[in-house]
Amino acid sequence: MCGRLTLHTPVLDWLLEFFPAYANLWPASIGAIIKTHPGICQARYNIAPTQPVLVIRQFAADTQPQLEAMRWGLVPPWADSLKIAYSMINARCETLEEKPTYRPLLDQGRCVLLADGYYEWKQMLGPEASAKEQAASKQTYWIHRPESKPLALACLWTSNHKDLDGNRAQEPLLSTTIITTDAGADTRSVHDRMPVVLQDETAVARWLSSQAHWQSIKDLVGPAGAGTLQPTRVSSKANSVRNQGPELIAPELYTPDLF
DNA sequence: CCAGACGTTGTT
DNA sequence: GTCTGG
DNA sequence: CCAGACGTTGTT
DNA sequence: GTCTGG
Numbered sequence: 001m002c003g004r005l006t007l008h009t010p011v012l013d014w015l016l017e018f019f020p021a022y023a024n025l026w027p028a029s030i031g032a033i034i035k036t037h038p039g040i041c042q043a044r045y046n047i048a049p050t051q052p053v054l055v056i057r058q059f060a061a062d063t064q065p066q067l068e069a070m071r072w073g074l075v076p077p078w079a080d081s082l083k084i085a086y087s088m089i090n091a092r093c094e095t096l097e098e099k100p101t102y103r104p105l106l107d108q109g110r111c112v113l114l115a116d117g118y119y120e121w122k123q124m125l126g127p128e129a130s131a132k133e134q135a136a137s138k139q140t141y142w143i144h145r146p147e148s149k150p151l152a153l154a155c156l157w158t159s160n161h162k163d164l165d166g167n168r169a170q171e172p173l174l175s176t177t178i179i180t181t182d183a184g185a186d187t188r189s190v191h192d193r194m195p196v197v198l199q200d201e202t203a204v205a206r207w208l209s210s211q212a213h214w215q216s217i218k219d220l221v222g223p224a225g226a227g228t229l230q231p232t233r234v235s236s237k238a239n240s241v242r243n244q245g246p247e248l249i250a251p252e253l254y255t256p257d258l259f
Numbered sequence: 260c261c262a263g264a265c266g267t268t269g270t271t
Numbered sequence: 272g273t274c275t276g277g
Numbered sequence: 278c279c280a281g282a283c284g285t286t287g288t289t
Numbered sequence: 290g291t292c293t294g295g
Contacts (some may be wrong), residue, residue, distance in 0.1 A: 076272085077272070078272055078273085100272080103273095
């Protein structure tokens, strides 16, 4: 699955990679979002659920896609509390069309999350080990594109207009969830699920096109092809959200005396 | 009809 | 809001 | 996702 | 064990 992210690629570089056609318009967009969300465009090596993430939405064909900050973890319009979001950080692609919360978003709530990697925890021991042993044996991986190029993740977003958890909502709460699918060849050895990766500029444009119906773009949802992603063994520093620095994605070498 | 869930992962 | 379970 | 808390009363 | 916080 996908429960922790990185974004250290400069945001302008990310936008130019997937939307070169709007090259001269992006600096203003970035300036605007920095005003409302200071710090959101700085490098982040440990983005956790509930935190703001950067997403792209497009409201009409041939208009500039919009850069937005959203809370990670979907808070549906009917929710009276933020609690539900803890279990809606990912949405299984296999059941998107059945789930009443997700179905309307397939046509009206597609967006793309800006990231350049995510963390995964490999379970190194089988079910015969105790829960304690299993927890202690987890190996952290940072999964990213070769050369650490930007990554576009297929997501759904929605808006909640209620006074959540007793706090009067001044503004509607925008939130997002990352679609997951079976792991592809690159990451299967680490974990059996992965986020849906939009491969290139064309895939991103199709996913975002607001006039396109789900049936015509659902082919974009599936495991990434071999060669798309690369898992790098890293230390357990990323396990704690208090740790934030670039050292979290540094490759960890195997220590020979353990083998 | 009303009440209650609405979600995923991993673990058991 | 909308679906499922009883 | 993992880490860390998990509770109340009265007093400062 | 289960929930909350980040």
